[in-house]
Amino acid sequence: MANAIVVAKSGALAGTGSADYLTVTIGGQRFGIPVASVQDVLGPQKITRVPLAPPEIAGALNLRGRIVTAFDVRRRLGLPPAAAGGMSVVVEYRGEPYSLMIDSVSEVLSLPDSAYEASPPTLNPRWREISGGIYRLEGGLLVVLEIDRLLSFGTALAA
Amino acid sequence: MATSMNMAEAAHNPHPPAEVADAPVSAVANQSIRVSVDLLENLMTMVSELVLTRNQLLQMVRSLDNSEFTVPLQRLSHVTTELQEGVMKTRMQPIGNAWAKLPRIVRDLSVELGKKIDLQMHGAETELDRQVLELIKDPLTHMVRNSADHGIELPADRLQAGKPEAGRLVLNAFHEGGHIVIEIRDDGRGLNTRRIRQKAIENGLATEAELDSMPIQQLHMFVFKPGFSTAAAVTSVSGRGVGMDVVKTNIEKIGGTVELKSEEGKGATFTIKIPLTLAIVSALIVESATERYAIPQTSVVELVRVSGDSEMKIERINDTAVLRLRNRLLPLVFLDQTLRLVPATDEIDTQSEKFIVVSLVGSYQFGIVVDRVFDTEEIVVKPVAPILRDIPMFSGNTILGDGSVIMILDPNGIASASSAAAVAETTAVTDDVHHARSGERTALLLFTAGGPEPRAVPLSLVARLEEVDVGQIESADGRHVVQYRGKLMPLVVMRDSFRMRTEGRQPILVFSDQDSTLGLMVDEIVDIVESELNIELRSTDQGILGSAVIAGQATEIIDVGFYLTRAFGDWFRSRTDVPFGQADDRHRVLLVDDSPFFRNLMVPLLSVEGYAVETAETAEGALKRRDDGEHFSAIISDIEMPGMNGFDFAQQVRHDARWAGTPIIAHSSHASAADFARGHAAGFTDYISKADRGALLTSLAQILSGGGNA
Numbered sequence: 050m051a052n053a054i055v056v057a058k059s060g061a062l063a064g065t066g067s068a069d070y071l072t073v074t075i076g077g078q079r080f081g082i083p084v085a086s087v088q089d090v091l092g093p094q095k096i097t098r099v100p101l102a103p104p105e106i107a108g109a110l111n112l113r114g115r116i117v118t119a120f121d122v123r124r125r126l127g128l129p130p131a132a133a134g135g136m137s138v139v140v141e142y143r144g145e146p147y148s149l150m151i152d153s154v155s156e157v158l159s160l161p162d163s164a165y166e167a168s169p170p171t172l173n174p175r176w177r178e179i180s181g182g183i184y185r186l187e188g189g190l191l192v193v194l195e196i197d198r199l200l201s202f203g204t205a206l207a208a
Numbered sequence: 209m210a211t212s213m214n215m216a217e218a219a220h221n222p223h224p225p226a227e228v229a230d231a232p233v234s235a236v237a238n239q240s241i242r243v244s245v246d247l248l249e250n251l252m253t254m255v256s257e258l259v260l261t262r263n264q265l266l267q268m269v270r271s272l273d274n275s276e277f278t279v280p281l282q283r284l285s286h287v288t289t290e291l292q293e294g295v296m297k298t299r300m301q302p303i304g305n306a307w308a309k310l311p312r313i314v315r316d317l318s319v320e321l322g323k324k325i326d327l328q329m330h331g332a333e334t335e336l337d338r339q340v341l342e343l344i345k346d347p348l349t350h351m352v353r354n355s356a357d358h359g360i361e362l363p364a365d366r367l368q369a370g371k372p373e374a375g376r377l378v379l380n381a382f383h384e385g386g387h388i389v390i391e392i393r394d395d396g397r398g399l400n401t402r403r404i405r406q407k408a409i410e411n412g413l414a415t416e417a418e419l420d421s422m423p424i425q426q427l428h429m430f431v432f433k434p435g436f437s438t439a440a441a442v443t444s445v446s447g448r449g450v451g452m453d454v455v456k457t458n459i460e461k462i463g464g465t466v467e468l469k470s471e472e473g474k475g476a477t478f479t480i481k482i483p484l485t486l487a488i489v490s491a492l493i494v495e496s497a498t499e500r501y502a503i504p505q506t507s508v509v510e511l512v513r514v515s516g517d518s519e520m521k522i523e524r525i526n527d528t529a530v531l532r533l534r535n536r537l538l539p540l541v542f543l544d545q546t547l548r549l550v551p552a553t554d555e556i557d558t559q560s561e562k563f564i565v566v567s568l569v570g571s572y573q574f575g576i577v578v579d580r581v582f583d584t585e586e587i588v589v590k591p592v593a594p595i596l597r598d599i600p601m602f603s604g605n606t607i608l609g610d611g612s613v614i615m616i617l618d619p620n621g622i623a624s625a626s627s628a629a630a631v632a633e634t635t636a637v638t639d640d641v642h643h644a645r646s647g648e649r650t651a652l653l654l655f656t657a658g659g660p661e662p663r664a665v666p667l668s669l670v671a672r673l674e675e676v677d678v679g680q681i682e683s684a685d686g687r688h689v690v691q692y693r694g695k696l697m698p699l700v701v702m703r704d705s706f707r708m709r710t711e712g713r714q715p716i717l718v719f720s721d722q723d724s725t726l727g728l729m730v731d732e733i734v735d736i737v738e739s740e741l742n743i744e745l746r747s748t749d750q751g752i753l754g755s756a757v758i759a760g761q762a763t764e765i766i767d768v769g770f771y772l773t774r775a776f777g778d779w780f781r782s783r784t785d786v787p788f789g790q791a792d793d794r795h796r797v798l799l800v801d802d803s804p805f806f807r808n809l810m811v812p813l814l815s816v817e818g819y820a821v822e823t824a825e826t827a828e829g830a831l832k833r834r835d836d837g838e839h840f841s842a843i844i845s846d847i848e849m850p851g852m853n854g855f856d857f858a859q860q861v862r863h864d865a866r867w868a869g870t871p872i873i874a875h876s877s878h879a880s881a882a883d884f885a886r887g888h889a890a891g892f893t894d895y896i897s898k899a900d901r902g903a904l905l906t907s908l909a910q911i912l913s914g915g916g917n918a
Contacts, residue, residue: 097613098499100547101599109593109605109613114257116605116613118593145593200595 089139304332324374331381347455359396393477399470432456495580497549507619515561657730658706675713794820795841802849827857847876855890862891
């Protein structure tokens with residue numbers, strides 16, 4: 050399974066297989082987060098603002114004694130702020146937990162590699178930056194959220 | 209072995225813990241196991257979580273009366289507390305671990321230096337956090353080396369001083385409050401106060417007068433300054449001028465302090481005080497713009513409540529907010545603005561209730577203005593996420609008892625980010641090397657007159673501060689005079705807006721020049737500060753030289769020369785006209801000084817004395833005048849100037865036939881015996897301190913009259 054994800058991530062679809070994604074919705078668009086990188090799904094949380102932080106950082110929250118950095122995905126995608134009470138998906142990136150704020154979480158899908166396609170070059174650059182590719186689903190399209198590319202914005206994490 | 213640390217002797221010692229590296233350790237080793245640090249850190253996190261859950265439960269049960277949960281919950285609470293303490297203890301290690309290598313180091317040193325050193329170690333079992341232990345290992349080793357090298361004398365010298373041949377070096381560690389105290393004591397020669405004084409003057413850290421008034425303790429603290437080694441000889445062990453400053457910085461970095469006690473001929477004791485653990489610190493919880501923040505207690509000096517109707521209130525100078533705290537002005541930083549929680553406005557609300565957290569960073573004291581202050585809490589410091597690490601305002605974050613995440617403020621970052629002035633101030637205070645190079649510290653008298661803005665005048669120009677009875681002030685022809693020491697002293701005011709007091713006593717600054725005196729009426733004498741004088745804004749206002757930042761405040765520097773000329777205008781003209789008749793007859797004097805302030809100050813003074821004064825900003829500028837074929841009766845030169853300094857300038861003047869015969873007077877703020885010697889060697893005719901204007905005029909008069917006769 051881990052192998053399949055690696056394949057999907059790299060976009061080199063040689064074999065036949067499938068990858069599991071947790072599907073989430075942000076601003077009406079469905080996104081997929083590789084299931085293996087998901088640690089937790091949280092309901093609305095009390096978030097402490099961090100002044101002077103990059104705008105994408107919503108703040109910090111306490112997840113069972115661990116301090117988790119809350120990341121505003123909408124902001125990163127250039128979408129308007131959401132109404133109150135969204136959900137969060139906790140992922141780990143370079144040993145640090147991040148809570149990705151999204152609108153809602155739905156089911157886990159096992160998606161065949163055959164439905165995968167690289168992002169169209171005409172896609173908004175902000176979106177292209179964070180998505181590895183797109184799955185064609187029956188009910189619509191699902192954009193793959195790549196954690197590495199999502200969180201390595203600007204120069205803050207370049208070092 | 210026999211010449212150095214004698215193990216057999218140590219065993220005879222009545223204090224058993226003296227031996228560390230040997231037998232007892234192996235016995236302990238049999239009862240211990242190795243556990244990875246990660247595992248312990250994990251345990252610590254789990255326990256913190258448990259504590260939080262317990263607190264929540266306690267909160268819930270408290271609201272129920274006589275619940276059946278009360279008793280078991282109390283038991284749970286006890287167990288949790290003990291568990292937490294237990295886990296904390298697993299991070300503790302005996303300080304002996306950091307000492308293990310010292311006997312060997314001392315033994316090697318004693319062989320190398322030919323000294324006999326008896327190393328004794330007490331309290332090796334004293335425990336402290338492993339993180340702290342790692343951080344003090346190197347400083348400790350360095351200090352022991354230092355004591356062995358500088359402190360303890362050679363056996364022959366010791367016998368001569370009536371001390372036992374072998375020097376004693378004692379390490380002692382013990383707990384005191386929430387701190388661990390480590391003493392490093394030797395019975396050697398102690399600190400050489402004379403050498404320290406000399407060195408402090410050489411390095412420009414202090415003037416002779418300052419050193420005279422300094423308590424000996426403070427004098428000793430100079431050894432912690434960068435580049436300060438009093439060792440006469442550089443050895444491979446120490447005396448390279450690096451070290452003690454690094455030791456001090458490292459210890460201060462972990463919230464510790466170093467003290468030094470020394471008695472010449474009897475030995476020195478260094479006392480290091482460090483917190484037991486870095487993991488848990490006591491922090492003050494404050495609120496600003498509805499968000500809570502923690503400030504480490506170690507940097508908090510005191511709390512002050514201010515409001516518009518109380519005695520303590522925030523005042524403003526221009527747009528800078530300050531607080532008057534025990535007759536000192538405390539610069540203020542508004543936390544909400546610094547963190548950009550609110551848009552920065554120039555409208556500062558000075559009416560509503562605020563709290564000021566007086567903080568100390570190095571030796572820079574400032575106030576952080578917050579809306580509310582809560583309790584102090586013991587917090588577990590956690591590093592911030594890498595994505596946030598480049599925000600200098602925070603040193604970490606933590607989870608409070610109620611489960612919310614809170615950011616820990618770094619007063620250091622706030623101080624340096626708050627304002628350019630604050631930064632300048634901090635560097636001026638902490639960076640003495642920088643100081644010695646660029647800074648001529650001038651003692652300034654701060655006062656107010658005809659308005660709330662601070663004004664300043666160099667203290668060296670003020671002859672006396674007086675208060676005269678208003679009734680004694682007489683008015684004649686719109687000018688005020690007062691009888692002062694049997695003469696009439698004219699009184700001047702700075703501004704027309706100035707209102708003389710109608711009753712009581714009027715404070716006056718008395719300026720004196722030869723036999724004439726002048727009084728400047730002021731509202732209030734505020735303070736005397738020592739500051740670098742960088743005049744930043746030139747003023748178009750007559751009587752004002754410009755403004756400078758003094759103690760973080762924009763302050764107007766008054767032009768005494770202007771007032772002297774105004775008061776003695778007639779007298780000044782007649783003086784210059786009568787003795788010389790023609791202007792060409794006057795002695796031409798070249799004044800070389802990079803400070804516009806001093807140039808502006810000296811020109812009127814010298815003019816009053818009847819000299820025709822020309823000025824040059826740099827030594828290079830002065831030499832250009834020589835190349836242009838100009839001649840002067842005398843040259844007065846500053847020593848510290850950008851580019852060519854005064855010494856080099858004097859040599860240049862002497863080495864060229866054109867000006868070789870021109871007397872040249874050094875005029876410097878550094879006037880120690882060593883400076884005099886160097887000045888004469890460089891070819892200066894005389895060397896005068898800037899603080900002593902009388903001497904300059906006398907010297908000039910003597911040199912010129914002598915020169916005329918020759």
